[in-house]
Amino acid sequence: MLSPPAILLLAAVLVTLWIAWRGGRLPPFPGRINFVAMQLSASWWTTAAALEIAAVAPDDKQFWAKMAWVGIVGAPSFWTLFIWSYIHGELAPRWRLLPIGMGLLTWAVAMTNDLHRLMYVSAVPINDQPGAALDYTHGFWFFATTVYLYVFMVMSVVVTASGIHRAAPAYRAHYLGFLLAMAVPWLANIGYVTNNVVLFDFDPTPFSFLLMGAVFYWLITRRRLFALLPVANHALLDAMPDPVLVLDADGTVVEANPAANALSRKPGGVIGGRLDALPALDALLTGPAPLSPDSAARLVELPRGSERRTFEVTVVTLSSGGRQSVGRMLLLRDVTQRRRIEARLAEMVDRLIAARAEAEDRLAAETAAKHALNSYLSMAAHEFKTPLAIIDSAAQLLSLEAERKAPSMLPRLDRIRQAVRRQVNLLETCLADDRLSHPTVTLRRDTIDLPDLLRDAADSAPNPDDGDQPIHLDLSGCPARMIGDSTLVALSVHNLLSNALKYSPPGSPVELHATTQTDPMGRASLAVTVIDQGIGVPPEALPHIFDRFYRANNASGAPGTGVGLNMVRRIAALHGGSVGVESRVGMGSRFTLLLPLAPCARLTDRTMGSMAAIAETAGWDPPPHR
Incomplete structure (x- = not known):
């Protein structure tokens, strides 16, 4: 019942x-x-x-x-x-x-x-x-x-x-x-x-x-605690260094970690209230374009302690079983340090851009000044050559007269002529080096009679002031011909011989050997070896001996600019070859120049005006084309 x-x-x-x-x-x-x-x-x-x-x-x-x-x-x-x-x-x-x-x-x-x-x-x-x-x-x-x-x-x-x-x-x-x-x-x-x-x-x-x-x-x-965060997750939230806030569907803050509570000056933090205590964050969510889960993260400035910090704010929707929205989670990432670094980086980039523009302006001015200087040097070279040629001609005439009337004057006149030739060679070598460095330099495709070219280079090699020094030629193994730029090949041999004569004792011979070498790939090359008995090159100077303007510490007593051997290396590289040295201090040096006999990809049928200018400014007569 x-x-x-x-x-x-x-x-x-x-x-x-x-x-x-x-x-x-x-x-x-x-x-x-x-x-x-x-x-x-x-x-x-x-x-x-x-x-x-x-x-x-x-x-x-x-x-x-x-x-x-x-x-x-x-x-x-x-x-x-x-x-x-x-x-x-x-x-x-x-x-x-x-x-x-x-x-x-x-x-x-x-x-x-x-x-x-x-x-x-x-x-x-x-x-x-x-x-x-x-x-x-x-x-x-x-x-x-x-x-x-x-x-x-x-x-x-x-x-x-x-x-x-x-x-x-x-x-x-x-x-x-x-x-x-x-x-x-x-x-x-x-x-x-x-x-x-x-x-x-x-x-x-x-x-x-x-x-x-x-x-x-x-x-x-x-309190919707089944659909939001259970109390068991408090430890995880507390451990997060960045602020995290959980809002219910009405916009009330129902959860916040200590980092988020630190943003509010209220004694109890932000839990239990709305976001009015953080106006900047509230405006971000309720403004004309409110932040949503589909929006990209936005930046907001909030007070944290005694300073203002910049935060990157992201919104995450909290759903009940994936069906009904029960609240939102706000994730605030402190990007203050990143923003400061970005500002400093932007400032540095602006300074670099300004510095680059200034450097480009200076480079343009330097290029223009260099062009003007080269033009002036070229003009000065021609102007200096005329009086030097007059002095040399006068010394030559005086030598002819002295042979009959005052033989004792001949050594002095010879020193005058050698000094003139040295000054002319110095000036013209520098001009030739500058023109060789021009990016438009292109090699000529000449058929070179190698024995004649080597003999002419030996005949035109300058002797130092102390007297004649014999040059022993060994052309028994010399190849008959090669394809290359005859002017530059002759210039490289001329520089090697001049270098050997300059640093050799009076009367000591200089040897020039020319042979054919074949590399493992079967490619034949001309090998020109110049051997002297001079002062030699110190071991610490060997890695730098072909650098531009470099001179070894034991070469300070001899005249020179330090560009001759560098020109030899660049001429060899333009032909696809190389140059090397073996030397001992006080025992002399052995320089070996390797040039491929076959045409190099750098060679062209056109004769560049710069090559003609180089030949014109050389202090010796280049061999004719054969």
Whole structure:
């Protein structure tokens, strides 16, 4: 017979089943299965209690009382597992075996109570009215189960209290509500065990669990903590150095890490309020073009301590199961240092651009000045050659006259002529070197008679002031012809001979050998070797002897500019060849010039004007084309 109390309990069961169904459809959250299992256990317990109230016969009432033990054990046990999972993180599934095993064991003990009386010693109606409630005298297993349940309930209180200590200020009232709701089953059960509190002459504990579950569901869903961040993630947020704020759908800040709270001068931080405390950030979200998850990150300046910092703000939408938006997360990345570096880099780039423009202007001015200088030097060379030629001609005429009238003057006149030739060679070598460095220089394609060219170079080689020095030619292995620029080839041999004569002792011979060499690839080359017995080259100077304007430290007493050997190396490179040196101080030097006999890709059929100018300014007569 359904009485008003039984109908009320069954109605509460329907509400609880709806809450369990809603909880199961929420997105995954820590302890969801335990929460639903607690609701189902409490519903089983309350349903059995309602049927016990509705039953009339004492045996029927006792049967439903025994059936209720599965829910009696399950509700507090699953509740404790839920609280732990919700605050500290999901427990392993094996922990659910404890309430399930204990519940089935206790149910089995209750259903076989007539055999051992461990659960109920006796059960008698409280009065003679039909359907009167039973007064139970409990056995050992009842009290053992009660201790088990109280241990679980105490654990849930301790875990919740620790959650209050760890939670942010905005959530402490939330957890205090948890504790107040948990006090209801405690008071109801203690009152029933002590026979001080009953509900319709019945144990009010199952109804109190239904009430507690409803209160908990309201507390949790009101703050949307199932859909947003659980308290277990506080440690992760606290460890982040950049500010993070979580806003609910109404724009209220429901979570913020310490870095975000430090942006506000309010004592309690930004949690629990709106973004009015951070006007620049609020304007970024509510302005004419509000920042959205689809927008690119934007920059905003916010105070942080005693200085203003620049943050890059990104918005992330928080969805419930991917369907409904329940809030937003603001991620603020401190880019102050990056912005300062970018500003300094931009300033440096501007300075570099200005410096480059200035350097280009100076280079253009230098190029123009160099061009003017070259033009002046070319003009000066021609102007100087005329008086030098007059001096040389006069000295030559005087020599002819002195041979008959004053032979003692001949050495002086010879020194005059040698000094003139040295000055002319110095001037013209510098001009030839400058023209050889011009980027438009192109080699001629001449068929060179090598023996004649080498003999002419030896005949025109200048002798030092101290007297004649013989040049021994060995042309027995010399190839007959090669393709190349005859003017430049003659100039390179001329420079090697002049260098050997200049640094050799008076009267010591200089040797010139010409042979054919073949490399591993079968390519034939002209090898011109010039050997002297001069002062030699120091070992530390050998790597630099072909550098432009370089002179060894033991060559300071001899005239020269340091461009002759450099010209030899460049002429060899233009022909696809090379030049090398072997030398010992005080023992002399051996210079070897290698030039390919076959045409080089650099050679051309055109005769460049610069080549003619080089030949014109040389102090010796180049061999004719053959």
